[in-house]
Amino acid sequence: MSLFWRIFGLNALVLGVATGLLLWAPVTVSVPVLLTEAVILVGGLAVMLVANAALLRVGLAPLDRLTREMPEVDLLRPGQRLPVPGRGEVAELIRTFNGMLDRLEAERVTSSARTLSGQESEQRRIAQELHDEVGQSMTAVLLGLKRTADRAPESLRAELLHMQDTTRESLDEVRRLARRLRPGVLEDLGLTSALASLADDFATHTGLRITRRFTAGLAPLDWETELALYRVAQEGLTNAARHAEATHVELALSGTADGVLLSVTDDGRGIGVAREGAGIRGMRERALLAGATLNLGPGPHGGTRLALSAPVPGKYA
Structure with missing residues (x-):
């Protein structure tokens, strides 16, 4: 039975019971309304509302579970699924939701694999350029500073040696970055x-x-x-x-x-x-x-x- 007919049937049942009570119960309504009659009518209305609310709560409970589950779904924590309550439109909706999660998780794995593979390739390329281009250039600068410091007068030698140490530290940092980008070890x-x-x-x-x-x-x-x-x-x-x-x-x-x-x-x-x-x-x-x-x-x-x-x-x- 579809969700529409279930809700319609629940309301028809409640209204039918209320109509039957009005037709065959020994209850009349006076003008003006007496206190006892008003109490009976208000009590009957309250019973109808409570019964209707309870029946609708039972019928729509799977949708409430689906509503609570949807904001909690995280594709990086796979396996989150809702139990399927029998058959019908609500059960089909939940099955569709679970199937959608299956497809999204599979697509997330595929796209993440491509992204991380590209990231690793780019990191290897950058590490290679740091090692081959920047590292070699800084090594040449370091050797040039050493030769210059050996021929420089005493007044400039201390400053050139300081520049040489700074360049050596920078070269070590470049090599460390290259190792972190591409773990050759x-x-x-x-x-x-x-x-x-x-x-x-x-x-x-x-x-x-x-x-x-x-x-x-x-x-x-x-x-x-x-x-x-x-x-x-x-x-x-x-x-x-x-x-x-x-x-x-x-x-x-x-x-x-x-x-x-x-x-x-x-x-x-x-x-x-x-x-x-x-x-x-x-x-x-x-x-x-x-x-x-x-x-x-x-x-x-x-x-x-x-x-x-x-x-x-x-x-x-």
């Missing part, structure tokens, strides 16, 4: 070595005290999963250094029953109720593409704990 030495290098780099340049806890003998992962783990660790350390006001961070990588678990735990001010920014949304997109689960919440002793659980190849469909 991840390609060459694997995930554990790349995370160790990342932790050392952050500890050196941010002053954070970083504890590493890596389990040996982890299951082999594909390149996309390793890249997702590396980028999430990179973003987690960046957030701890920039926003958490942390002094100590623990970076851990361990095996699980069906994959690996990466966690970044800091002793900062905690995540609170702040809205998720672009960094966290980017981590959720990477987790979604790798078939991983990302959890962000308070740490065991305060601060924030970021955990990414990724499956090994063949255990995620």
Whole structure:
């Protein structure tokens, strides 16, 4: 039965019962209306309204659930679906809504994959240009300053040596940026070595005290999963250094029953109720593409704990 006929039937039932009571019940209306008659009429109207409201509430309850669910849907948290209540128009509407979520989630995964792939390609290109063009140019400047300083008079040598030190520091910063844009150590030495290098780099340049806890003998992962783990660790350390006001961070990588678990735990001010920014949304997109689960919440002793659980190849469909 369609929603229209169900609502029409409910109202017809209530009105039919009321009409039957007026026709066969020993109740009349005087002019002017007596108090007892007014009480009976008002009471009957109240009963009709309550019965009609209750019946409509039952009939429209699935639509209320759908209305509450729609604002909560997040394509980066897949699997949110409504139960389908039997058959009919409301059930078909909910089935259509669930099907729409299936299509949107699939399209989001596809578009995110293309976006992140393009982003990684662009980062590799920029890193290559920083290394080949900017790095070589600054190296040439550094050598030129050294030769000039060797031939310069004593009055200028100190200033040239200072410029040489500044140029050397800038060259180191360019190389560090190139390594962050294109994690060559991840390609060459694997995930554990790349995370160790990342932790050392952050500890050196941010002053954070970083504890590493890596389990040996982890299951082999594909390149996309390793890249997702590396980028999430990179973003987690960046957030701890920039926003958490942390002094100590623990970076851990361990095996699980069906994959690996990466966690970044800091002793900062905690995540609170702040809205998720672009960094966290980017981590959720990477987790979604790798078939991983990302959890962000308070740490065991305060601060924030970021955990990414990724499956090994063949255990995620």
